[in-house]
Amino acid sequence: QVQLVESGGGLVQAGGSLRLSCVVSRSISSINVWGWFRQPPGKQRELVATVSRAGSTNYADSVKGRFTISRDSAKNTVYLQMNSLKPEDTAVYYCRVFTNTANYWGQGTQVTVSS
Numbered sequence: 001q002v003q004l005v006e007s008g009g010g011l012v013q014a015g016g017s018l019r020l021s022c023v024v025s026r027s028i029s030s031i032n033v034w035g036w037f038r039q040p041p042g043k044q045r046e047l048v049a050t051v052s053r054a055g056s057t058n059y060a061d062s063v064k065g066r067f068t069i070s071r072d073s074a075k076n077t078v079y080l081q082m083n084s085l086k087p088e089d090t091a092v093y094y095c096r097v098f099t100n101t102a103n104y105w106g107q108g109t110q111v112t113v114s115s
Helices: none
Strands: 004-007 010-013 018-024 033-039 046-052 057-059 067-072 077-082 091-098 103-105 109-114
Touching (some): 004 091, 018 033, 018 091, 018 109, 033 067, 033 077, 046 067, 057 067, 077 091
Antiparallel strands (some): 004 018, 033 046, 033 091, 091 103, 091 109
């Protein structure tokens, strides 16, 4: 069974930090890209960051310099370290992985940043 399970969301004050984790079930093989997306209230889902199998990273302009994506292959886990959080970072954050033939989503974790 394919599963991506996110954790680490919560309520934090502006300027604070959170680290999101996404554990990917080992039934998903040959992942090429791991990513984090988010959906702010009333808005469309958007890319936050990705990391490739080779280790190349890509970030949305709005989070550059504040967020860091990383992965631990041994634990089959991808992380999103979020620093200097702003109220506009409030959203449901989703993990997503891409193989050659498919992509998979997690169920999402809520991040709320208070001003």
